[in-house]
Amino acid sequence: MRRAIFLGLSALVGTAALTGCSQKPELYAEEGWVRLAAVPGRPAAAYFIVHGGPKPLDLISVSSDVAITSEMHEGGMAMKKVDKVSIPAGGTVAFQPGGRHVMLYDMNPGVKPGRILSLLLTFSDGTRLRQGARVIGAADPAPQGS
Template structure:
């Protein structure tokens, strides 16, 4: 009888402690897509990634409305000219945020479905080196429209 009670107590304590464990906060928020000013040119995707308990590496990003996507980074070049370079990966430190925003990191969305219009919601997804994926619904805005305020 004592062994049974000890077993029940152990299982109860384990279940109680499991309820106290916080889930990994790895997530994507504030996602949005700006359509191109010239039809047929790439759209741009933006979002914030929130790192979880362990460092991760983002190795790709994509959307459900484009045939191809690439991570890029814009920066000021020599003489004040703007430059843009493709990124093969982006570090996502533990318990930190990484922002993809105009003028910095972003996702170029090539061959966006022509049916996508401002006000639509599309999915943006970041793929991690371990194969995990983080997605969020993104608001689509018109070319030249102000960025959404989150």
């Protein structure tokens, strides 16, 4: 009987220890890519996925060193500019064609398909993340997994 109680308590303590050691979610981005414009001089579009950290944050800007300006937008044909995108704690927010995306204006004309460029994501708490983004041509299929 004592042994059964001891084993039961040991299992309970072990479960509590494992639960206490579970890692909190970490803020990060992945799967970045940029589609170049079909017409020279028009904006490119950037896409990526943001995974929320331990607390909710707002994504307040996305920029690139190869574009003069950038804007976050929502929607496809009837897109609208947004000043922030809420990233829930532990949640996932996708920037993808037809939905949320970043317009990159006045891109450096030397940027060609196959290049990896850098996006800088800035959050409401001052956190900044760098995300690589593979450049594809206007008519190229979206990268796998995006």
